[in-house]
Amino acid sequence: MSGAPSNVADFTPADRREHLRMLEALLFAATEPLDIATLAGRLPQGADVEGLLGELQAAYANRGVNLVKVGGRWRFRTAEDLSFLLRRDAVEQRPLSRAALETLAIIAYHQPVTRAEIEEIRGVSASKGVLDVLMETGWVRMRGRRRTPGRPVTYGTTPEFLDHFGLESLRDLPGLDELKGAGLLDSRLPPDFSVPTPSELPAADEDPLDGSELDGEDGD
Known part of the structure; x- marks a missing residue:
């Protein structure tokens, strides 16, 4: 058998x-x-x-x-x-600003996350231009709407994000030490700080976007 x-x-x-x-x-x-x-x-x-x-x-x-x-x-x-053999042939990509890198890190680790939540975590206003740049790279997408007043859009990463950074899944995101070393987190974080666990699945308080929103409606 x-x-x-x-x-x-x-x-x-x-x-x-x-x-x-x-x-x-x-x-x-x-x-x-x-x-x-x-x-x-x-x-x-x-x-x-x-x-x-x-x-x-x-x-x-x-x-x-x-x-x-x-x-x-x-x-x-x-x-x-x-990979060094192909560096001369690679298309040069414009470096992301520090604000964009910080925002990308927050989205990657806290997804699903709203613009207001990004601002709260960063401590400064999140420019819509930063989110637009991240979506233009193909690394960030609007993934749903929070079931809270105003129905804010939630953001998350894309398969292209995983592909670019060589990750099999969100579980393979770098840990706290790697993030500090890359300058994506302040080295003076509180001792009890921990890296959150992101989820690719819809959150309990999140609804998926409908077709018209996915076709280009601006996020909140």
């Missing part, structure tokens, strides 16, 4: 090798990371997608490109120790 999961069919070794080739081709040609559901929809029904991904990841572990999981999706990426 096969020990494969119930949704995985029994295939011959030759079939599995062909599935591995197909998976490799899909990931190589993709312009953005692909999730398991998308890959399963393009491979023969019953293919062992998770097992194949693990096998392919192991095969590329010591190659010039690696198969990595970022934000729950899979993609090929230049091996980290070889």
Whole structure:
């Protein structure tokens, strides 16, 4: 009796090798990371997608490109120790201002978070221009509305944020010491300060945005 999961069919070794080739081709040609559901929809029904991904990841572990999981999706990426070879070809990105970096850090760690909450944490007014810049980078999105008077918009990070910073999920965000070292937190924080735990799931007091709001309505 096969020990494969119930949704995985029994295939011959030759079939599995062909599935591995197909998976490799899909990931190589993709312009953005692909999730398991998308890959399963393009491979023969019953293919062992998770097992194949693990096998392919192991095969590329010591190659010039690696198969990595970022934000729950899979993609090929230049091996980290070889990234210096591509620096001259990389598109130069305008550095974010300190205000934008602080705001991005607050959103990443406190999401879902409103503009008023960002201002309270930073201790200064949050310029709408800063939020606009972060949304233009593709790293921040309007994710919902708080069930409080005025129905303020809540902000959160995007899969592109995880991809850019090489994070598999929000659980992989840097800890307190790394944030201090990067200058994103004041080194004179109270001794009892702790880094909050963000959530990608809707909060209990948060409603998702409707289609018209996602299509471009300005946030609060």
